[in-house]
Amino acid sequence: MAMATPAPLGRNRNNEFVADAAGPSSPSQHQPQHQLPYHQPVPARRILKTSKSVDGLRRARSHTADPTSQSLRRDFEGLYMNSPSLTQTQLDAYGGNNSSDNYNSNNNGHYQPQGLTPSRSLHRNGGNQNGNVFDPRGESRSRNHSQNQQQQDQQGLAPSQPGSTQSPYQTLHVQASQIASRSTPKLTLFTQPVSQSHYTNESKETRSFNGLPGQLDPKPKPKSSRLKPIVAVEKADDEHVERDQYGFKKESQWLSQHDFVIFETYYIPIMERRRQKWAIFMNDSAGELPPRSAKLKRYIRKGIPPALRGEAWFHYSGAEDKCKANPGLFKRLVAQAKAKGAANEHAEVIERDLHRTFPENINFKSQITKQQDGGTSLSTENVAAIQSLRRVLLAFSLHCPTIGYCQSLNYIAGMLLLFMNEEQSFWTLSVIIQNFLPEGMYDVTMEGSNIDQAVLMTLIMERLPSIWAKFSGGATSVEMDEGPGLPTVTLVTSHWFLTLFINILPVESILRVWDCFFYEGRKILFRVALTILRMHESEISKIDDPLEVFQVVQNIPKRLIDCHKLMEACFKRMGSFDLTTKDIDRRYDTFRAKRKSARAAAQASRTGAHRDPKK
Amino acid sequence: MAHTYDFLLKFLITGDSGTGKSCLLHQFVENKFKEGATHTIGVEFGSRIVTIGKNQVKLQIVSCDSAGQERFRSVTRSYYRGAAGALLVYDISNRNSFTSIAKWIADARKLAGADIALMLVGNKLDLEDREVSYLEASRFAQENEMTFLETSALTGEGVEETFLKCGRAILTKIETGQVDPERPGSGIQYGDSSLRRISQKSRPARQKSLCC
Numbered sequence: 065m066a067m068a069t070p071a072p073l074g075r076n077r078n079n080e081f082v083a084d085a086a087g088p089s090s091p092s093q094h095q096p097q098h099q100l101p102y103h104q105p106v107p108a109r110r111i112l113k114t115s116k117s118v119d120g121l122r123r124a125r126s127h128t129a130d131p132t133s134q135s136l137r138r139d140f141e142g143l144y145m146n147s148p149s150l151t152q153t154q155l156d157a158y159g160g161n162n163s164s165d166n167y168n169s170n171n172n173g174h175y176q177p178q179g180l181t182p183s184r185s186l187h188r189n190g191g192n193q194n195g196n197v198f199d200p201r202g203e204s205r206s207r208n209h210s211q212n213q214q215q216q217d218q219q220g221l222a223p224s225q226p227g228s229t230q231s232p233y234q235t236l237h238v239q240a241s242q243i244a245s246r247s248t249p250k251l252t253l254f255t256q257p258v259s260q261s262h263y264t265n266e267s268k269e270t271r272s273f274n275g276l277p278g279q280l281d282p283k284p285k286p287k288s289s290r291l292k293p294i295v296a297v298e299k300a301d302d303e304h305v306e307r308d309q310y311g312f313k314k315e316s317q318w319l320s321q322h323d324f325v326i327f328e329t330y331y332i333p334i335m336e337r338r339r340q341k342w343a344i345f346m347n348d349s350a351g352e353l354p355p356r357s358a359k360l361k362r363y364i365r366k367g368i369p370p371a372l373r374g375e376a377w378f379h380y381s382g383a384e385d386k387c388k389a390n391p392g393l394f395k396r397l398v399a400q401a402k403a404k405g406a407a408n409e410h411a412e413v414i415e416r417d418l419h420r421t422f423p424e425n426i427n428f429k430s431q432i433t434k435q436q437d438g439g440t441s442l443s444t445e446n447v448a449a450i451q452s453l454r455r456v457l458l459a460f461s462l463h464c465p466t467i468g469y470c471q472s473l474n475y476i477a478g479m480l481l482l483f484m485n486e487e488q489s490f491w492t493l494s495v496i497i498q499n500f501l502p503e504g505m506y507d508v509t510m511e512g513s514n515i516d517q518a519v520l521m522t523l524i525m526e527r528l529p530s531i532w533a534k535f536s537g538g539a540t541s542v543e544m545d546e547g548p549g550l551p552t553v554t555l556v557t558s559h560w561f562l563t564l565f566i567n568i569l570p571v572e573s574i575l576r577v578w579d580c581f582f583y584e585g586r587k588i589l590f591r592v593a594l595t596i597l598r599m600h601e602s603e604i605s606k607i608d609d610p611l612e613v614f615q616v617v618q619n620i621p622k623r624l625i626d627c628h629k630l631m632e633a634c635f636k637r638m639g640s641f642d643l644t645t646k647d648i649d650r651r652y653d654t655f656r657a658k659r660k661s662a663r664a665a666a667q668a669s670r671t672g673a674h675r676d677p678k679k
Numbered sequence: 680m681a682h683t684y685d686f687l688l689k690f691l692i693t694g695d696s697g698t699g700k701s702c703l704l705h706q707f708v709e710n711k712f713k714e715g716a717t718h719t720i721g722v723e724f725g726s727r728i729v730t731i732g733k734n735q736v737k738l739q740i741v742s743c744d745s746a747g748q749e750r751f752r753s754v755t756r757s758y759y760r761g762a763a764g765a766l767l768v769y770d771i772s773n774r775n776s777f778t779s780i781a782k783w784i785a786d787a788r789k790l791a792g793a794d795i796a797l798m799l800v801g802n803k804l805d806l807e808d809r810e811v812s813y814l815e816a817s818r819f820a821q822e823n824e825m826t827f828l829e830t831s832a833l834t835g836e837g838v839e840e841t842f843l844k845c846g847r848a849i850l851t852k853i854e855t856g857q858v859d860p861e862r863p864g865s866g867i868q869y870g871d872s873s874l875r876r877i878s879q880k881s882r883p884a885r886q887k888s889l890c891c
Contacts, residue, residue: 615724
């Protein structure tokens with residue numbers, strides 16, 4: 065499907081990656097925006113980026129779709145309905161029924177600095193003529209339109225709505241402007257720092273959970289009725305919530321809107337640079353994910369572009385091989401689970417946790433459903449992501465009966481589902497638990513988790529003695545059985561490992577950690593944990609109250625929004641360079657052996673005591 | 680961070696999964712409702728200094744969530760040791776969470792000692808579909824020698840009172856000599872050595888370690 069590559073952006077098919085922002089004209093369109101201090105007037109694109117959050121997911125997921133995942137993908141369509149995107153039919157008409165094409169075509173009109181267009185999609189699509197360039201004035205609309213038309217003609221695809229004169233591109237533009245208008249009040253947040261009242265009003269309003277936000281706001285809320293058709297399910301109180309591209313709320317108890325703006329102004333250009341570098345890198349390996357190499361490791365440590373993440377995780381973790389080796393297994397497990405129903409002992413626990421998995425994420429959020437009596441209720445029944453999560457967890461509980469289901473698997477699976485389809489998530493989850501993490505991490509005894517904590521504590525004792533002094537309460541060695549057992553702080557740090565830092569670090573930081581985790585393995589968790597503590601060494605050493613320490617350790621990671629700094633500290637400045645998987649495994653085995661013999665001894669003394677009275 | 684206080688009391692919040700333990704903690708410490716609460720894995724720490732009588736008391740609270748999964752209980756169990764008081768939380772709109780309170784009482788008494796001050800807390804008072812009546816719960820609390828209160832972590836109703844009441848109960852136990860703050864694992868610490876002298880005077884000779 066050779067395209068008449070348009071002159072304006074100067075692309076050609078053999079130069080795929082230049083097709084995007086790396087081109088001669090696009091950077092000039094992107095860069096100035098990056099360099100804007102947060103308080104200067106922000107172009108409309110900026111707002112679009114945030115409003116478009118879910119779309120990043122769509123692209124990430126859809127382009128990895130394989131033929132078997134078509135139906136799975138359909139299950140996921142509900143995920144997209146909150147994004148101001150097109151209907152499936154429109155999408156199909158738009159770039160062909162290949163999901164990879166959706167991937168590209170959906171770029172248009174949205175500023176997505178993090179996005180990466182893998183070349184394999186470009187090959188199919190003949191280049192991304194439209195790029196990522198948002199055109200607020202709509203000057204390129206007709207051009208885009210005609211290109212789109214051309215594309216459709218050449219692919220012999222009729223528009224899905226014969227009667228409709230509106231092209232999907234137009235739809236996008238219309239929607240984009242609607243979003244822009246919806247977001248305008250938010251814009252004032254950044255453009256008018258002088259007007260503090262705006263900020264306070266805004267933030268009060270965002271924070272109050274059941275207050276009367278309307279009274280705080282002098283201006284009426286811009287509720288556009290035109291928005292209704294786009295947002296399939298109306299989400300209450302969501303108009304003023306800023307979300308990241310993965311659908312998580314940006315603001316939290318620990319991080320303000322302001323923190324995000326500061327972070328993004330500096331991180332977005334970095335991501336953009338990484339994206340371009342990856343694009344060139346991928347080009348060298350014919351658009352496929354590059355084979356393992358020192359260069360790749362370096363690239364991964366600096367962050368995988370969000371659009372590639374799902375695919376990269378799936379591939380480098382080894383889940384892809386496992387999936388290929390067991391074709392159809394996931395589907396069979398899902399069917400089995402369905403047949404088993406409530407007879408599956410884990411079904412009930414899973415069910416209870418479904419609605420508590422990322423309740424703030426737009427994809428997992430409960431929906432307001434109208435009841436027969438006219439009332440409304442919040443339910444998760446029709447939320448596509450939750451249904452996917454249920455299938456993945458149920459399938460896993462059958463696949464790995466020694467674990468069944470353990471809390472925190474829901475978070476891992478939930479996070480994976482934001483980047484991949486169900487089957488891929490299932491296999492990646494399996495690989496994490498069966499290959500990456502030690503045996504018994506999540507089983508009934510949680511022995512693996514305890515031993516891991518003992519290993520972590522030894523590392524802290526050796527490498528961060530000032531922090532160990534605060535954790536240990538005077539102990540000079542890590543003992544799991546005798547005396548006081550593991551330091552109380554392990555109650556906090558075990559959570560770090562169980563959820564792979566979900567609910568601990570801010571989202572972007574989690575993803576950066578996961579990038580490395582999937583490539584380098586479990587040692588990354590230790591490295592990151594040590595780095596987090598090292599970064600706050602002075603803060604922790606200052607505390608005298610031993611109980612206060614736990615609270616501080618619990619809270620410090622939640623503020624680590626600067627994932628770049630965290631990862632740099634992790635790989636450059638830390639003294640944990642020599643932390644190898646071998647070393648960790650050795651320590652792990654030592655503890656396990658100790659534990660085994662201690663248990664055996666306890667058993668022997670118990671049976672001995674049992675016998676004595678008989679005698 | 681160096682606030683002065685006279686006593687430090689270790690509290691535990693426990694109860695069935697989804698009864699709003701973290702929210703109670705959050706409401707008490709931050710005076711805010713914790714929105715979009717995810718379930719706790721392991722424990723959550725929080726602390727606040729309050730005035731009870733003439734004393735500045737620091738409450739060190741741990742919300743323990745074995746989250747309905749037995750395998751997590753071994754993780755949180757260690758924290759039971761050394762708690763001075765425990766709030767056992769159930770959800771007034773969920774009968775099952777109330778029935779399992781008996782199990783939580785047994786757990787707390789077994790692991791923390793018979794002296795632990797127990798409070799029964801019926802949370803989610805803001806919900807309309809109540810399944811456990813006030814009368815029934817208060818009778819149950821009486822039978823088990825617990826103080827009983829209903830709260831709403833959402834609106835904050837009763838939250839402050841619950842923690843203060845529990846703190847007061849522990850202080851009374853110290854004054855009457857029922858609890859020995861110097862016993863390791865009592866969950867009580869002095870914040871100030873001068874106070875130690877005063878309370879030592881008022882305390883009868885210590886042969887009170889009944890629990891051990």
